[in-house]
Amino acid sequence: MGGAHFPGDNDAGEVDAACCDGEVDLRDVGKMEHGCEHYRRRCKIVAPCCKQVFPCRHCHNEATVSGDRHTVCRQDIEKVVCLLCDTEQPVSQACVSCGANMGEYFCDICKFYDDDTEKGQYHCNDCGICRVGGKENFFHCVKCGSCYSVALRDNHQCVENSMRQNCPICYEYLFDSLQGTRVLNCGHTMHMECFTDMVKHNKYTCPICSKTALDMSHHWEMLDQEIEATIMPPVYRYKHFHNLPRTNFCSLLLLTNQLASHRGKPPLFGCFATTATRSQR
Structure with missing residues (x-):
């Protein structure tokens, strides 16, 4: 199989050793011990486009930036490789060989695994992808086309598909970005970090429509x-x-x-x- 060896890969004996010693439940072996800079998980994905093995789709996309530029569609992933026993298999939460969970959180729609459940992952059917922050803290705005904090329910200016655009500062696509976003008073959106940098440079207006981005009443x-x-x-x-x-x-x-x-x-x-x-x- 193609691909590379990544830090954190273990041999097949890890599961048997841990379980025989009575240390942990079979499903929890190796939990939070593997993964990449993006996610903690106990499997790698087989990219359906190039058949190469990567820790996650973001690692794949970053690795192809300078060469044959292409991205992985999360829903197209069909195969994964268990990091505990190195078994390639169809997408599922538990490894068909060693029985360990390859992700404490698992979504069979997004083919998504993550051991760090403190993020509060949930799948939004309207967005069509998994999000973080706790389902109880967000609602899906149909017109804006994305999940927003419940604090913005009936309290924001709707702009059609406002999140399905590029950030006006860094031009990264906002809808599935890993960075936090901010909804401006005008309804347009941008990365929170980009917004903070903009304000630090004394720019207080929306880069798209030039309306005031902050409450300037006191000013x-x-x-x-x-x-x-x-x-x-x-x-x-x-x-x-x-x-x-x-x-x-x-x-x-x-x-x-x-x-x-x-x-x-x-x-x-x-x-x-x-x-x-x-x-x-």
């Missing part, structure tokens, strides 16, 4: 107070302007009236023409 109130405390120079009082030179002071005046208009107030200083809106910040 606007502080600007209101600062601008209203600014004394208008006599030369500008009671005058109407439409095309002002781009100076810091004039930008301040434009912002003053912009803030005022969005609060339903009349212009605070003169009358300045602007097409910007709060939602575009």
